[in-house]
Amino acid sequence: DGGITQSPKYLFRKEGQNVTLSCEQNLNHDAMYWYRQDPGQGLRLIYYSQIVNDFQKGDIAEGYSVSREKKESFPLTVTSAQKNPTAFYLCASSIGSYTDTQYFGPGTRLTVL
Amino acid sequence: EDKVVQSPLSLVVHEGDTVTLNCSYEVTNFRSLLWYKQEKKAPTFLFMLTSSGIEKKSGRLSSILDKKELFSILNITATQTGDSAIYLCALGSSNTGKLIFGQGTTLQVKP
Numbered sequence: 001d002g003g004i005t006q007s008p009k010y011l012f013r014k015e016g017q018n019v020t021l022s023c024e025q026n027l028n029h030d031a032m033y034w035y036r037q038d039p040g041q042g043l044r045l046i047y048y049s050q051i052v053n054d055f056q057k058g059d060i061a062e063g064y065s066v067s068r069e070k071k072e073s074f075p076l077t078v079t080s081a082q083k084n085p086t087a088f089y090l091c092a093s094s095i096g097s098y099t100d101t102q103y104f105g106p107g108t109r110l111t112v113l
Numbered sequence: 114e115d116k117v118v119q120s121p122l123s124l125v126v127h128e129g130d131t132v133t134l135n136c137s138y139e140v141t142n143f144r145s146l147l148w149y150k151q152e153k154k155a156p157t158f159l160f161m162l163t164s165s166g167i168e169k170k171s172g173r174l175s176s177i178l179d180k181k182e183l184f185s186i187l188n189i190t191a192t193q194t195g196d197s198a199i200y201l202c203a204l205g206s207s208n209t210g211k212l213i214f215g216q217g218t219t220l221q222v223k224p
Contacts, residue, residue, distance in 0.1 A: 004155075031210065040122065042201060043156075043214040050210055058211065090155070097210030100145045100203075104155040 003027065004105035006091050011110045013078070013085070021076045021108045023091030031097040032074035036060060037088040037107075046089075049074055050097035078110060086112045115140045117204045119215035127223050130192050134218045136202035137184040145205040146185050147212065148176055152198045159187070159200075192222045 004025045013019045023032065031050050035043040045058030049068040063082025068074055074093075078085045088109050092102040116139045126132055138146065145163045149156035160169045162178035162185060169176050173192075178185045189196055199219050203212040 033211070035214075040216060042117075042119075042216040043203075045211055048211055098144075100147060100205035100212060101158055101161055102212060103158065104149075106154040 004091060004093055004103060006089075006105035006108050008108060009106070011108055013110060013112050015112055016080045018077055018079050019110065021078065021089055021091075021110070023074045023076065023105060025072055025074075025091075025093045025105075027093055027103065028071070029093035029095055029103075030071070031094045031099070032068070033092040033094075033102060034058075034064075034066065034074070034076045035090045035092065037090060043090065046076065048097075085110055115204060115206050115208075115213050117202055117213050117215035119200075119202050119218050121218060122216060123219040123221075125221045125223065126192055128193055130222075131188065131190045132192060132220060134187040134189075134200050134202075134220070135184060136186070136215055138202075138204050139183065140204055140206050142207035143180065143204075144207045146178055147203045147205065148185075148187050149201040149203065150198045151201060151217070156201055189220075192220075194222050194224055196220060197222045 007022045033048040034046040044060050047066045049055035065077045090107045091105040094102045120135045147161045148159040160176045165180040173190045176187045199217040201217045202215040
């Protein structure tokens with residue numbers, strides 16, 4: 001069954017802690033993306049990667065970091081520098097970086113206590 | 114700056130009604146406009162539009178693009194409670210390899 005998986009589904013973090021959200025895809029897609037979704041604000045791009053070992057900042061990269069060591073994996077770390085990390089995080093992938101149809105994972109809801 | 118604005122932001126209708134959701138945009142180099150439906154978790158792809166005036170249709174849903182007036186509409190006829198969701202509009206630009214999303218329209222269909 002091809003698709004995108006994200007884990008965990010729910011994550012609770014204490015202030016000052018770093019946490020890593022997992023995103024895996026078996027669609028053989030080259031491009032992967034991380035979005036943050038807050039109520040009333042749609043999706044905002046955090047980071048994206050067009051190819052293995054390369055990634056670019058999106059519109060709200062501050063306080064986040066990523067890696068792309070394997071084609072199928074694109075983990076996102078939410079660092080303690082992110083001032084307001086409570087949000088719903090969505091990972092997506094597309095065949096190529098200029099192929100617009102993106103397919104989304106089920107998301108991770110992060111809550112900072 | 115490339116921008117996408119959706120309206121209305123929220124909408125409540127009754128089953129059987131027809132709804133029209135709007136998406137207007139500003140872009141330097143247009144490549145495509147996409148619609149997604151989000152029912153609680155992952156947004157699911159509905160349509161991708163690249164040419165003006167050509168309607169895309171899937172069951173009770175249809176969408177059309179006007180590149181001259183810079184907007185798209187998503188129509189849902191004979192709405193059902195299962196249509197309740199957030200509908201997202203996204204813009205693809207030839208300048209970048211990323212999508213720009215609007216704020217979304219939250220649709221609630223009451224029985």
